[in-house]
Amino acid sequence: MIEPFAARLAAAQGGTHALIDLDAFAGNIAYVRSQLPEGAEVIAVIKANAYGHGLVPCGRAALAAGASRLAVARIEEALLLRAAGVVAPILVLSPANPALARQAAESGIALAVGSATGLNRLLDALGDDLPPLPVHLKVDTGMHRFGVEPEGVVELARALAREPRVQVEGVFTHFATADAADDRVLQEQTRRFAAAVQALAAAGLQPPLVHMANSAAILRGVVEIPAPGATIAVRAGLILYGLNPSRELPLPAPIRPVLRLVTRVGQVFTVPPGEGISYGWSYIAERPIRCADLPIGYADGLVRLLSNQGWAVVGGAVCPIRGRICMDQTVIEVEAAPDVAEGDEAVLLSDGRDGAMTADQAAALAGTINYEIVSSLAARIPRVYLRGGRPVAVLDLLGLVEDPSAAC
Ligand SMILES: *Cc1c(COP(=O)(O)O)cnc(C)c1O
Numbered sequence: 001m002i003e004p005f006a007a008r009l010a011a012a013q014g015g016t017h018a019l020i021d022l023d024a025f026a027g028n029i030a031y032v033r034s035q036l037p038e039g040a041e042v043i044a045v046i047k048a049n050a051y052g053h054g055l056v057p058c059g060r061a062a063l064a065a066g067a068s069r070l071a072v073a074r075i076e077e078a079l080l081l082r083a084a085g086v087v088a089p090i091l092v093l094s095p096a097n098p099a100l101a102r103q104a105a106e107s108g109i110a111l112a113v114g115s116a117t118g119l120n121r122l123l124d125a126l127g128d129d130l131p132p133l134p135v136h137l138k139v140d141t142g143m144h145r146f147g148v149e150p151e152g153v154v155e156l157a158r159a160l161a162r163e164p165r166v167q168v169e170g171v172f173t174h175f176a177t178a179d180a181a182d183d184r185v186l187q188e189q190t191r192r193f194a195a196a197v198q199a200l201a202a203a204g205l206q207p208p209l210v211h212m213a214n215s216a217a218i219l220r221g222v223v224e225i226p227a228p229g230a231t232i233a234v235r236a237g238l239i240l241y242g243l244n245p246s247r248e249l250p251l252p253a254p255i256r257p258v259l260r261l262v263t264r265v266g267q268v269f270t271v272p273p274g275e276g277i278s279y280g281w282s283y284i285a286e287r288p289i290r291c292a293d294l295p296i297g298y299a300d301g302l303v304r305l306l307s308n309q310g311w312a313v314v315g316g317a318v319c320p321i322r323g324r325i326c327m328d329q330t331v332i333e334v335e336a337a338p339d340v341a342e343g344d345e346a347v348l349l350s351d352g353r354d355g356a357m358t359a360d361q362a363a364a365l366a367g368t369i370n371y372e373i374v375s376s377l378a379a380r381i382p383r384v385y386l387r388g389g390r391p392v393a394v395l396d397l398l399g400l401v402e403d404p405s406a407a408c
Helices: 005-013 022-034 047-051 055-064 075-083 098-106 116-125 150-162 184-202 215-220 359-366 370-375
Strands: 017-021 041-045 069-072 090-095 109-113 133-138 166-172 209-211 231-236 259-264 268-271 289-294 311-314 317-320 330-333 345-349 383-387 390-396 399-402
Touching: 005 383, 005 390, 005 399, 017 022, 022 041, 022 055, 022 231, 022 383, 041 055, 047 055, 047 370, 055 069, 055 075, 055 383, 055 390, 069 075, 075 090, 075 098, 075 109, 098 109, 098 116, 098 133, 109 116, 109 166, 116 133, 116 150, 116 166, 133 150, 150 166, 150 184, 166 184, 215 231, 311 330, 359 370
Parallel strands: 017 383, 041 069, 041 231, 069 090, 090 109, 109 133, 133 166, 166 209, 209 231
Antiparallel strands: 017 259, 259 345, 268 289, 289 330, 311 317, 311 345, 317 330, 383 390, 390 399
């Protein structure tokens, strides 16, 4: 099953693949750390396959670059990290599946608790035979999705403190509008959270870790929480991948995009005038046009709404997507790239310097956000990890293989 690294790398590079620049990723983490007050920690948010960048390699790289903890959305994601040998603290941010609570406790995976009912469902699943389950108290200061209301935080913290099957490790909240130009809700949430943390402290229940800021709040410098004696942390997600969480804030120059999505030109052909391209003939050739078929489709995460809107770059030329993106294939017009040949590289997403779509541009065309563009990239796309511009690991459907001659 485990083939040599060189073979898996060649296979990845022969077709559709994503290049993940681990130096850029590490640089982005270093930038976030540089913005934090003394002693504050970075929790690297690597949910959803590290926003499409690959869970285990990004988890390891984040820790190596100075993140102290990892956060995911599902217990299974945390279990995958543990299975890969990651021993650092991991927090599951979303409401947890009680059917996996035992496994979480056994593996020392922290779960978020936002209500007495949620706590009791977890406790029902836990036995006295397990190590205490680490938990983070989630306070709903205005996101209105998941968490205890500030008025109930002390009572829930008391219930947690009484319970030997859990061990409170942290308290956190999540911002609803940190990306917006108007910061009034952000300020109000910050105020409510500070008050909740203070109430916990007054009751002698302040957990050791207190965290609040997401990427947009980090960019705005809203990271500090008055919590004497506690460690402050930030939960950095999108910014670590070099993407901007907000249309209202500039991305600082040191932040660099990490992912490049590349495929290989397949068959090259001419569509006669009057004929349409792909399902539904949504694009009709008005003159004979040279086209190329690309082995990438919406099942790979190339969002179907980019049909007749997005583009690829082939040999430096912008080549528009013609007709509907199919599940596994996409047709581009290559009139601008007359020398194109089968096997040539076609770039679908990049930092834009080569003329390819940025995640922001693709998102704007598809009526969504850059988060969805990258997190939609499917597991069947092999990821090639680069250090110093050199491939050091490949993550494909068969698993992760590392260059035996490189330390990844
Ligand atoms: C996803 C998530 C984050 C990270 O958000 P970014 O905007 O990507 O930085 C932080 N906290 C919680 C609770 C999340 O669900």
